[in-house]
Structures are given as structure tokens and as C-alpha cells.
Amino acid sequence: MRQRFTSSNPRFNPSSGRRPGAVLATAAVLIAVLLVATNTRSTAGQKYVEHDRSHPLPPVITSGECSTQDKAGAPPSDAIVLFNGKDLSNWEEVEGGGPAKWEVGDGYFQTVPKTGDIQTKDKFGDMQLHVEWATPNPPHGEDQDRGNSGVFLQGLYEVQVLDSYHSVTYADGQASAIYGQYPPQVNACRAPGQWQTYDIIFHGPRFSDEGTLLRRARVTVIQNGVLTQDNVAIMGPTGNHIRPQYTPTPEKMPLRLQDHNHPVRYRNLWVREIPSNWNGD
Numbered sequence: 057m058r059q060r061f062t063s064s065n066p067r068f069n070p071s072s073g074r075r076p077g078a079v080l081a082t083a084a085v086l087i088a089v090l091l092v093a094t095n096t097r098s099t100a101g102q103k104y105v106e107h108d109r110s111h112p113l114p115p116v117i118t119s120g121e122c123s124t125q126d127k128a129g130a131p132p133s134d135a136i137v138l139f140n141g142k143d144l145s146n147w148e149e150v151e152g153g154g155p156a157k158w159e160v161g162d163g164y165f166q167t168v169p170k171t172g173d174i175q176t177k178d179k180f181g182d183m184q185l186h187v188e189w190a191t192p193n194p195p196h197g198e199d200q201d202r203g204n205s206g207v208f209l210q211g212l213y214e215v216q217v218l219d220s221y222h223s224v225t226y227a228d229g230q231a232s233a234i235y236g237q238y239p240p241q242v243n244a245c246r247a248p249g250q251w252q253t254y255d256i257i258f259h260g261p262r263f264s265d266e267g268t269l270l271r272r273a274r275v276t277v278i279q280n281g282v283l284t285q286d287n288v289a290i291m292g293p294t295g296n297h298i299r300p301q302y303t304p305t306p307e308k309m310p311l312r313l314q315d316h317n318h319p320v321r322y323r324n325l326w327v328r329e330i331p332s333n334w335n336g337d
């Protein structure tokens with residue numbers, strides 16, 4: 057039977073014969089805990105007390121509009137827009153750096169098989185990334201040969217794009233997988249031809265000046281509003297049947313999209329950069 061906190065329960069009644077020495081010891085422990093807590097708060101770099109009116113307010117932005125199947129949404133006002141719906145001026149070929157040869161349609165662009173991967177001209181580090189994609193309808197092929205593309209964070213870490221709707225492949229190769237490393241928590245895929253969303257939170261790796269890995273890259277993926285990757289630690293650059301080790305890389309690198317010989321469509325791509333030293337101050 058559980059003890060209750062009542063005055064008739066001597067075990068929990070502070071006036072029930074507890075010795076003065078024990079009370080003093082308890083008070084000392086409480087003071088020590090408070091001191092440690094205070095010290096922890098200051099060493100964590102939190103310069104402000106609770107509800108401090110001198111704590112600067114966050115910037116005000118306009119948060120944008122969600123997409124529908126028929127219409128791409130609007131990015132947040134502080135986003136870097138990677139595709140304006142009309143041309144690929146923000147993109148280039150990975151091989152050679154020439155103009156991206158993928159095809160632009162009405163508000164979207166799509167892979168032109170065998171033209172190669174494309175990448176952003178801008179470089180990004182820690183970021184919030186929004187991507188919308190659609191695999192071919194009617195579907196063609198099966199397994200990995202069905203609506204395959206990929207979002208390569210920093211050009212190295214692939215969040216798989218694949219038609220995984222009623223189509224089976226290996227777990228760490230389906231849509232929303234960190235390719236070859238982490239299967240998604242669930243298969244949240246929509247049917248071929250339907251627009252799907254990735255909202256990705258990415259924190260890149262860090263290296264010491266000597267090139268030692270200080271922290272692995274981490275990524276969270278939300279597909280179609282469903283959590284599929286929860287802050288997983290990426291093991292290194294993704295690859296097919298290999299898991300390469302980290303090698304020192306710059307803090308910012310281009311975002312790459314994969315040409316896997318399938319006409320996968322993209323629209324409404326934008327990035328919000330996360331300050332690398334952000335700690336709430």
C-alpha cells in the first residue's frame with residue numbers, strides 16, 4: 057500500500073521527531089542544489105532571467121502559405137527561394153558547372169534523364185529546407201527503378217526520393233530514408249503524380265582545425281506532415297553499398313538533386329538558414 061502525505065503519517069511529517077541536524081543537512085543540500093542550478097544557467101550562456109523584458113524579441117516574418125495539389129504555396133518571407141516557378145537560374149550542373157539542363161514546366165521542373173545531377177549556385181550549412189516532389193504517373197518500373205531521385209544535403213547526404221507507394225524496396229532505400237543508413241519511421245508516401253512535401257531540419261557536421269570530426273551531421277525529416285526521421289546522426293556521406301567516413305568539409309556547400317534517370321518533378325523549394333551559433337540568445 058502506498059504511503060500518503062498526511063499529518064498522520066509520521067514518515068512524511070516533518071514535525072514527527074526529525075532531528076535538528078537532519079533538518080540542517082536537508083537545508084544544506086537544498087542550497088547546494090540551488091547554487092548548482094544557478095551556476096548551470098549562467099554557464100549555459102543564458103544571459104536573461106525569466107520573462108526578461110530586455111531580452112530582444114525575435115524578428116517578425118510572414119509565415120507563408122501551404123501548398124495544395126493544384127497550387128504551390130508561398131514561402132515564408134525570410135526564406136531563400138530556390139525555384140521561382142519559371143527558370144533554373146539558381147541551379148547549375150554538378151559536372152562542369154554549366155546551366156542546369158532539367159526541364160521547366162508550369163510552376164515545376166523535372167529531371168531530364170541522363171543530363172546529370174544539378175546543384176544550387178548558393179551554398180548552405182545548417183538549414184530548414186522545404187522541397188515538394190512528385191514521381192511519374194503512371195508509374196514505371198519497380199523497386200529502386202521507380203521514380204528515383206534524391207535530395208543531397210550539402211551534396212553529400214541523400215534524403216531519398218522514390219515512388220514507395222505500394223512499391224517495395226529495401227528499408228533504408230525507400231522514400232524519406234537517409235539512403236543506406238536510416239529507414240524512415242513510417243511509409244507516408246502519396247500516390248504517383250501526387251505532390252509530396254519534405255520539411256527537413258539539417259545541422260551539418262563540424263570539424264576541428266586539424267580535421268577531426270567534432271560532431272556528426274543531424275537531420276530531421278517530415279514527409280507530408282509526418283515525422284519520418286527524428287534528429288538522426290548521419291554516419292557519413294551516403295552511398296550505394298558503402299558508408300564512407302567523414303572527411304573535413306566546409307560549413308556551407310550546395311544542395312544537390314539527383315538525376316536517377318527518372319522524370320521526377322520538383323516545385324516550391326526554399327531554404328531558411330539556421331545561424332550556426334544559435335543558442336536562443
Ligand code: MG
Binds near residue numbers: 204214217
Ligand atoms: Mg535516389
